[in-house]
């Protein structure tokens with residue numbers, strides 16, 4: 001159920017040293033997310049990204065839903081000095097009615113492709129549309145009728161799941177970030193899983209994104225116990241890396257669905273940038289001692 005949003009904090013330019021060069025750009029969400037004749041256009045989101053210098057585009061899989069042909073877009077970005085890269089996966093719009101994540105992934109990719117210094121040491125795999133039919137229909141579920149974010153690692157027959165499970169099994173991610181929006185929350189928050197340092201990545205991300213949208217500080221969020229906007233449990237069947245000896249960090253970042261779209265996008269982009277900068281800083285620190 002949707003609640004009324006507290007008046008959001010006015011956006012400010014980030015002064016964090018990692019983000020000092022970030023200036024919010026005009027985000028034309030009305031154009032990019034417009035629904036015409038009952039459908040939102042996948043092409044409108046992807047076309048400008050395919051032409052980005054340095055980003056490699058690939059359509060993963062091919063599957064049919066009704067008379068439509070679909071695949072999952074993946075953009076690969078390799079920064080300088082990445083012989084033994086930090087491998088990160090960024091996943092958005094597995095719920096089709098949460099388009100802020102797709103737009104944020106697109107904006108982040110656009111920025112990162114133009115800033116080689118920012119992506120130094122990284123190999124980023126960005127999946128901006130994990131549920132293309134739900135994105136078109138503006139529905140949480142895929143057109144196949146499933147909540148895809150409850151289908152992982154349970155032998156699902158959904159084609160999107162087979163494609164994403166293959167990526168999660170074979171990409172050897174050091175960390176994954178998922179972008180979501182919650183229509184029952186009046187503030188930003190996140191879930192942490194995996195590596196023990198994960199909460200040390202989410203905490204600064206909430207702090208930086210909290211300059212753009214308020215943080216949800218309730219003791220219970222989405223039915224889970226929460227502390228300062230951080231939840232340490234999660235649902236069964238969500239997008240996650242399968243068990244391995246050295247678990248990657250796993251963060252699910254949520255924005256309040258009722259907040260203005262542009263602020264949600266900005267908050268998500270700032271969160272992703274902060275998580276990446278902090279992770280690189282923490283592991284270089286660990287390597288030097």
Ligand SMILES: [Zn+2]
Nearest residue numbers: 095098180181
């Ligand atoms: Zn979601």
